[in-house]
Amino acid sequence: MDESPALPDCLPSLPKNVTPTKVASADSQTPDSWVKRNAELIRLTGKHPFNCEAPLTSLYNAGFLTPAHLHFVRNHGAVPHVLKDVADNWKIRIHGLVKEEVALSITDLRRLFTVVTLPVTLVCAGNRRKEQNVVRKSLGFNWGSAGVSTALWTGVYLADVLSYVGADRRRAKHVIFEGGDSLPNGPYGTSERYSWASSKEKGMLIAWAMNGLPLEPDHGFPVRIIIPGQIGGRSVKWLKSIEVSVSESQHHLHYFDNRILPIQLSPEQARAEKQWWYDSRYLINELNVNSAIAKPAHGEELRVISLDAIYELRGYAYSGGGRRITRVEVSLDDGRTWKLSEIVYPEDSYRDIVHSDDTYGVLDLTERDTCFCWCFWSFNVPVQDLTEASCLTLRAMDESGNMQPRDMYTNATSMINNWWFRVAIVKCK
Numbered sequence: 314m315d316e317s318p319a320l321p322d323c324l325p326s327l328p329k330n331v332t333p334t335k336v337a338s339a340d341s342q343t344p345d346s347w348v349k350r351n352a353e354l355i356r357l358t359g360k361h362p363f364n365c366e367a368p369l370t371s372l373y374n375a376g377f378l379t380p381a382h383l384h385f386v387r388n389h390g391a392v393p394h395v396l397k398d399v400a401d402n403w404k405i406r407i408h409g410l411v412k413e414e415v416a417l418s419i420t421d422l423r424r425l426f427t428v429v430t431l432p433v434t435l436v437c438a439g440n441r442r443k444e445q446n447v448v449r450k451s452l453g454f455n456w457g458s459a460g461v462s463t464a465l466w467t468g469v470y471l472a473d474v475l476s477y478v479g480a481d482r483r484r485a486k487h488v489i490f491e492g493g494d495s496l497p498n499g500p501y502g503t504s505e506r507y508s509w510a511s512s513k514e515k516g517m518l519i520a521w522a523m524n525g526l527p528l529e530p531d532h533g534f535p536v537r538i539i540i541p542g543q544i545g546g547r548s549v550k551w552l553k554s555i556e557v558s559v560s561e562s563q564h565h566l567h568y569f570d571n572r573i574l575p576i577q578l579s580p581e582q583a584r585a586e587k588q589w590w591y592d593s594r595y596l597i598n599e600l601n602v603n604s605a606i607a608k609p610a611h612g613e614e615l616r617v618i619s620l621d622a623i624y625e626l627r628g629y630a631y632s633g634g635g636r637r638i639t640r641v642e643v644s645l646d647d648g649r650t651w652k653l654s655e656i657v658y659p660e661d662s663y664r665d666i667v668h669s670d671d672t673y674g675v676l677d678l679t680e681r682d683t684c685f686c687w688c689f690w691s692f693n694v695p696v697q698d699l700t701e702a703s704c705l706t707l708r709a710m711d712e713s714g715n716m717q718p719r720d721m722y723t724n725a726t727s728m729i730n731n732w733w734f735r736v737a738i739v740k741c742k
């Protein structure tokens with residue numbers, strides 16, 4: 314077990330990271346045969362590449378900060394095998410519209426910039442896709458509702474680095490990130506708008522640690538980008554290059570992934586008609602409002618001991634772009650009437666404290682009112698009412714009034730699926 318270095322007691326407790334000790338047989342004949350993984354993780358794309366989520370109950374029970382062994386993983390190919398001495402000399406090339414091109418190691422980043430830690434929830438744009446795939450098979454694989462995880466990420470602000478290299482503010486429109494993984498159509502890469510990347514308020518980090526420990530290979534060791542409030546697909550792992558540019562990334566997966574194509578387009582048409590993917594209107598950056606019921610789990614058996622007892626429904630909710638969840642509502646009659654749940658925002662515990670040490674650098678959310686993390690909701694329901702209902706339905710709203718829709722937006726990639734979350738109640742004899 315790896316202990317994360319301590320933080321003040323007033324903060325949500327640090328997760329206990331259980332370091333996997335052996336390579337799974339599923340990985341033994343693959344290029345990842347050196348990566349030790351938690352056997353509890355659910356593999357979503359067969360053996361290789363590795364894509365997984367934890368069982369939702371385990372993820373939820375782990376609490377606000379997700380230990381690395383339960384964090385979801387989205388890899389498009391083999392994990393780059395980076396040994397310690399290579400990691401020590403790993404350099405990120407920073408080039409393009411800059412005064413001076415540089416290549417910086419983690420040691421350089423530590424020396425030149427203020428080291429910071431932020432709690433950030435990462436979400437794969439495919440979270441909850443399985444529900445759409447049941448209705449119509451899309452181009453993507455079956456994520457349940459655990460394609461979301463939260464960690465303390467330590468690194469330096471991308472904005473500080475862009476200012477250090479003298480990025481040309483007038484001409485720059487995009488910042489392009491490239492990873493060190495080799496994929497059939499070239500390395501993984503994507504981009505963000507320069508105006509966002511150069512704003513500390515957006516919180517983008519070049520990060521080398523997760524919950525106070527070095528990144529695990531699956532999460533981008535030795536260094537990656539972390540982008541709060543946006544789909545995980547922009548948070549490039551195994552970061553090799555940052556380019557300031559007038560144009561967006563030309564990487565294959567910048568176009569052929571992480572898009573919501575119009576509903577009229579079937580998956581077959583989307584596959585055949587490439588022009589749709591190049592339309593910048595269909596790119597997704599910010600996450601949309603979403604929520605899920607973790608307790609009860611799908612298929613969980615509830616033993617009714619007393620109809621007067623109270624059952625506590627629980628789960629998570631999040632939104633994108635720093636927006637706060639303002640309400641989570643539960644319905645026991647499939648959306649005819651709704652009741653307000655309680656919401657707890659563990660991220661708020663960080664707002665009054667300033668902590669600084671060698672591991673985490675500066676942890677200071679005192680001047681930040683954006684929400685970069687998930688929150689938890691709970692709702693007490695009399696067991697009697699549960700026995701009379703056929704379904705539990707859930708929806709959340711954020712501070713901009715964005716609310717989860719009743720209906721699915723069945724799109725070819727089935728991304729950012731956020732219709733009302735439901736758990737069916739089946740009465741056993």
Ligand code: MTE
Nearest residue numbers: 385386387389437492501545546548549550
């Ligand atoms: N970066 C590289 N280099 N290669 C990848 O395959 N996958 C992206 C992103 N960064 C990816 C990547 C996607 S789609 C997601 S959702 C996040 O990484 C997942 O981060 P995680 O595996 O640490 O949870």
